[in-house]
Amino acid sequence: MAADADIFESRDKLGQPLAVSLALHALLFAAAVVGPSILGKNTGEDWGGATSGGGAMSATLVSSIPLPSRPDATNVLANESKGLSESQPKPEVKEPDAIPIPDRDVKAKPTPKAATPTAQKPVPQREVAEADNRVPFGQGGPVSGPYGSFHAGGAKGGFGFTGGGGDFGSRYAWYVDQVRRKVSENWLKYEVDPTVSAARRVYIYFEIDRSGSPRNIRVEQSSGVPSLDQSATRALQRIDTFGPLPNDYYGSNVSVEFWFDYRR
Amino acid sequence: MIKRFAFAALLLVCTAAPLAAQDWIRTGTGLGVEKIRIAVPDFKAASADAQSPALVKTFNDVLWNDLEQAGIFEMVSKSFYPLGQFGGPADIRNDAWGNPPPSASMVAFGNLGVNAGYVVVQGWLFDVKNPQSPQVLAKQYRETASDENARAIAHRFANEIIFRLGGGIQGITETKIFFVRTTAGGKEVWEMDYDGANQHPVTKLGSISLSPRISPDGNRLAFSSYYQGGPNIHVWSMELNRLLNFPKFGGTNLSPAWSSDGTKLAFSSSRGGDPEIYTVDANGTNLKRVTAYRGPDVSPVWNPKTNAQIAFVSGRTGLPQIHTMESDGTNLQRLTNEGYAVSPSWSPNGQFLAFAWIRHYGPGAPGAQDIYIMDVASRQWVQLTHSGGRNDFPSWSPDGRHIVFQSNRSGSDQIWTMLADGSQQRQLTNSGVNTQPNWSAR
Numbered sequence A: 001m002a003a004d005a006d007i008f009e010s011r012d013k014l015g016q017p018l019a020v021s022l023a024l025h026a027l028l029f030a031a032a033v034v035g036p037s038i039l040g041k042n043t044g045e046d047w048g049g050a051t052s053g054g055g056a057m058s059a060t061l062v063s064s065i066p067l068p069s070r071p072d073a074t075n076v077l078a079n080e081s082k083g084l085s086e087s088q089p090k091p092e093v094k095e096p097d098a099i100p101i102p103d104r105d106v107k108a109k110p111t112p113k114a115a116t117p118t119a120q121k122p123v124p125q126r127e128v129a130e131a132d133n134r135v136p137f138g139q140g141g142p143v144s145g146p147y148g149s150f151h152a153g154g155a156k157g158g159f160g161f162t163g164g165g166g167d168f169g170s171r172y173a174w175y176v177d178q179v180r181r182k183v184s185e186n187w188l189k190y191e192v193d194p195t196v197s198a199a200r201r202v203y204i205y206f207e208i209d210r211s212g213s214p215r216n217i218r219v220e221q222s223s224g225v226p227s228l229d230q231s232a233t234r235a236l237q238r239i240d241t242f243g244p245l246p247n248d249y250y251g252s253n254v255s256v257e258f259w260f261d262y263r264r
Numbered sequence B: 001m002i003k004r005f006a007f008a009a010l011l012l013v014c015t016a017a018p019l020a021a022q023d024w025i026r027t028g029t030g031l032g033v034e035k036i037r038i039a040v041p042d043f044k045a046a047s048a049d050a051q052s053p054a055l056v057k058t059f060n061d062v063l064w065n066d067l068e069q070a071g072i073f074e075m076v077s078k079s080f081y082p083l084g085q086f087g088g089p090a091d092i093r094n095d096a097w098g099n100p101p102p103s104a105s106m107v108a109f110g111n112l113g114v115n116a117g118y119v120v121v122q123g124w125l126f127d128v129k130n131p132q133s134p135q136v137l138a139k140q141y142r143e144t145a146s147d148e149n150a151r152a153i154a155h156r157f158a159n160e161i162i163f164r165l166g167g168g169i170q171g172i173t174e175t176k177i178f179f180v181r182t183t184a185g186g187k188e189v190w191e192m193d194y195d196g197a198n199q200h201p202v203t204k205l206g207s208i209s210l211s212p213r214i215s216p217d218g219n220r221l222a223f224s225s226y227y228q229g230g231p232n233i234h235v236w237s238m239e240l241n242r243l244l245n246f247p248k249f250g251g252t253n254l255s256p257a258w259s260s261d262g263t264k265l266a267f268s269s270s271r272g273g274d275p276e277i278y279t280v281d282a283n284g285t286n287l288k289r290v291t292a293y294r295g296p297d298v299s300p301v302w303n304p305k306t307n308a309q310i311a312f313v314s315g316r317t318g319l320p321q322i323h324t325m326e327s328d329g330t331n332l333q334r335l336t337n338e339g340y341a342v343s344p345s346w347s348p349n350g351q352f353l354a355f356a357w358i359r360h361y362g363p364g365a366p367g368a369q370d371i372y373i374m375d376v377a378s379r380q381w382v383q384l385t386h387s388g389g390r391n392d393f394p395s396w397s398p399d400g401r402h403i404v405f406q407s408n409r410s411g412s413d414q415i416w417t418m419l420a421d422g423s424q425q426r427q428l429t430n431s432g433v434n435t436q437p438n439w440s441a442r
Helices: A001-008 A015-039 A057-062 A077-082 A110-120 A122-133 A173-186 A227-235 B002-016 B050-067 B095-098 B147-165
Strands: A148-152 A155-161 A201-211 A216-220 A253-261 B036-039 B073-075 B106-115 B118-127 B135-144 B174-182 B186-192 B209-214 B220-225 B234-236 B242-244 B253-258 B264-269 B276-279 B296-303 B309-314 B321-326 B340-346 B350-358 B370-375 B382-385 B391-396 B404-406 B412-418 B434-439
Touching: A001 A110, A001 B391, A155 B382, A173 A227, A173 B147, A201 A227, A216 A227, A227 A253, B036 B147, B050 B073, B050 B106, B050 B118, B050 B147, B106 B147, B118 B147, B135 B147, B174 B209, B186 B209, B209 B434, B220 B253, B234 B253, B276 B296, B276 B309, B296 B340, B321 B340, B321 B350, B350 B391, B370 B391, B370 B404, B404 B434, B412 B434
Parallel strands: B036 B073, B036 B106, B253 B296, B340 B391, B391 B434
Antiparallel strands: A148 A155, A155 A253, A201 A216, A201 A253, B106 B118, B118 B135, B174 B186, B174 B434, B209 B220, B220 B234, B234 B242, B253 B264, B264 B276, B296 B309, B309 B321, B340 B350, B350 B370, B370 B382, B391 B404, B404 B412
16 A cells, blocks of 8 residues: 555656756757758769769760860869960069168179079080970970870870871971871770779871871781770771871871870 | 667667768769860951841851850950951961960951842851861852852851861751741641741641651652541651652551651551551552561651661550560660650760659659750769750761750740750740751751
8 A cells, every 4th residue: 555655656756867957858859950061061072073973974975975085074164264264374474572772782783694694505515416305394295206195184195296297296297186186085084994003005006098087007006904904905906997098198198106094 | 778778879870861862963974085275266257248238247146156056165255355357367366266265276267248149258267276277167158149048158157167177077057957837727747947037838738747757868748647637647758848749548547757767658557456666669569578576566766877777656565665676576675674765866886865853743743844865885873954844856966066946935835955964955946836856867
């Protein structure tokens, strides 16, 4: 009897559990409000960001349609008005160290001016001497002739024209440009073994005949990675024609050395 | 105790929060190949003839539009050009064009004059980044003076430029598009220039004609029509301007397709009860049945590179899906595995299939029908149109850079074109109802 009465009569103290419960709910609410903004900081960037794996778009697929790939879509403004936004080399403006005081330093100024031309003169002379096999900054290049280079993702390619009395590249720069564009469009990087992150440069040699089709395609110097050699060869085999050689060009064909640098 | 609860609650929030949306918006590839920047100053009027201002305007508009549509050029806006008129090589200063603001690599310019009823156009293409030998192209054209000829000359000059700078691929400025227009008497086959100009009827049968396909040499037009019963396959001669004799096979015969050498037709026929794919020689002999399976097989297209494969739509697994097979019916492959996929069109280089696809089909699904292309070898696909009504019947241009299709996004079914990467979508027809376009092969 007494025990029963105790159950119904005695009162538990609600104060502490209630406080815990309130505190927990408050915490939960705070976490729900603040949490995403701290943790999901860059959820917005997955839209169109370079790192996200898009569901439908595949870059490599579009590149083999004979269309130039679209320039990076992330920076629309800079691409649309390239004519305006292309940066010009800044005109060198010599900043005066201080406002010259008319009375003093009159003789001191001419001496540095006279010194700079003498220091610069030897440089152009040296450049002329090395012009034949000079390697442009940051690119490396084939041994000979006028050439171009291109970038595809992180990878690079370049080439030199060796046929046609040596001046083909300077006379028909537009044709050379077209070869560069076409090869880079047809080089599908996904053909390279995905476990390879970097490889040595592979040199491909081929000739372009009068009708514009590439022939005698061969690997001149292997990269040591068979799948890279093959992807480079295939890039050229995939091309039916570069377009006929210019009408006023008399040679029967042009030899081209094309190199591919692969870096994932 | 409280700490542990707090931690659990926090964990719960953490796992729920970063559900980032995956969407199709990722586009930029940055492969580093840029379009050629070309400037096209207005051609100069070389004579004071009364006709010449109108012809010069037509010529300039068409030339600009052709090069813009080509897909390989970035047109330099005319507001950047140096002042003056540029009628000949003496007027062009390389540095004025090659440096900003125009910073063009190529300049196309020239003049147009009218002399004794003839229009004479001189056009040049200069590589202004190469001052030693800037001339890439110099052309002269002479035709009787008319608006049509000014348009034709502009197309031809644009084609030369595209051929030279586009890697030896012929331009499409002189190609035609065939389509079905709904008229008072039924549906007739119409023809227009690739840019939508010069729309005119081809057939006048007073019946319902569907799925026109022009032969690779451009001389014959195959289509399916209810003319004199059927529907049967009919072949129209573009030279004689009348129907050619072609056998009637019985049943419902739909969607003929030419092989790229023009010697064979593939089509679907229900003469045996179930719609199946048949092939037949171009003159109607040598009929062969290729598929034999329960369920409809329709809309065949040949692989234009090899003519050894046929892509088609099959309903054998339920909803229609794109399949391929060898032209003798062996080696069947299913390319799409969900939704509702119809209207395949094989790209000229044999690498891609364009088709219309409702990827999520059924109750509760959004149900938009869009144009997709698929790399046949790797089965990768790309969506080209996005949530713009019902898009159907894609057809490749002969240069492999453009696709023409039908869309009702503007309210009624009309013909549209776009580049094969989905950009530059343009409406070609505006009046009436126009469907089922087919791009000529030359």
